[in-house]
Amino acid sequence: MLNNLGILDGARNRMKEARNEHEEALKTFRELAQKNPGTYLPYVAATLNNVGMLDRDQNQIEEALKTYRELAQKDPQTFQPEVALTLNNLGILDSAQNRMKEARNEYEEALKTYRELAQKNPETYLPYVAMTLNNLGILDSDQNRMAEARKEYEEALKIYEAFAKQDPEQFTTDVKRLKKLLQELPK
Numbered sequence: 001m002l003n004n005l006g007i008l009d010g011a012r013n014r015m016k017e018a019r020n021e022h023e024e025a026l027k028t029f030r031e032l033a034q035k036n037p038g039t040y041l042p043y044v045a046a047t048l049n050n051v052g053m054l055d056r057d058q059n060q061i062e063e064a065l066k067t068y069r070e071l072a073q074k075d076p077q078t079f080q081p082e083v084a085l086t087l088n089n090l091g092i093l094d095s096a097q098n099r100m101k102e103a104r105n106e107y108e109e110a111l112k113t114y115r116e117l118a119q120k121n122p123e124t125y126l127p128y129v130a131m132t133l134n135n136l137g138i139l140d141s142d143q144n145r146m147a148e149a150r151k152e153y154e155e156a157l158k159i160y161e162a163f164a165k166q167d168p169e170q171f172t173t174d175v176k177r178l179k180k181l182l183q184e185l186p187k
Contacts (some may be wrong), residue, residue: 002028014163022051042071042079049086053093081125084113088132095139107136127171130159134178146185153182 002025005017048064065086072079074135089107111132118125132172135153157178162173 019051020048025107026051031092041067042082045071045082045086049089049144053089058090058093058097061086061093065090080113082108082118083129084117084128084132088128088135091139095135095142100139100143103139104136107132107139108109111136126159130156130163133159134174134181137181141181141185146187150182150185153178153185157182 002021005021020088026044026144029040029043029047043065045067048060048067051060053061067085068079068082068086072083074133087106087110091103091110094100094103094106104123111129114125114128118129132151133156137149137156140146140149140152157175160171160174164175
């Protein structure tokens with residue numbers, strides 16, 4: 001519950017409350033994970049990821065990634081998506097902190113993982129492929145790699161357009177955003 005409150009308060013820009021809730025949840029999950037790691041270690045990783053994104057804390061997100069990688073070795077079906085999402089989050093953070101090489105590596109690994117997951121379950125994972133392509137496109141655009149950015153944006157747009165036909169409410173904003181990004185790219 002504390003973790004969920006932290007997410008809610010973070011979304012409402014109540015950062016002090018969100019931080020306190022996440023930190024209390026993390027403390028509790030760590031204690032529980034010492035007694036029952038199989039059950040509670042995933043919650044430790046998720047909370048680390050949440051706190052890391054809230055605080056822009058590289059170390060916490062990297063710790064979450066390490067934990068998810070360990071969990072994915074035992075149960076890849078459950079935890080590979082979490083590895084990919086955490087890599088994407090780390091890419092966002094590294095990009096914001098001008099660590100472009102690291103961001104590229106993280107986005108590319110996340111994209112590879114999401115593509116593999118989408119082969120088995122496209123309805124669930126293709127939107128994540130599109131999200132990561134979008135982030136990689138932004139990175140390429142920022143690095144003046146316009147041809148690569150265009151290719152990534154176009155692939156992401158194609159995915160989002162297909163999903164917008166089924167669920168316009170959820171995906172129309174993504175379609176509009178990508179069309180705008182494509183229009184703004186220099187030729």
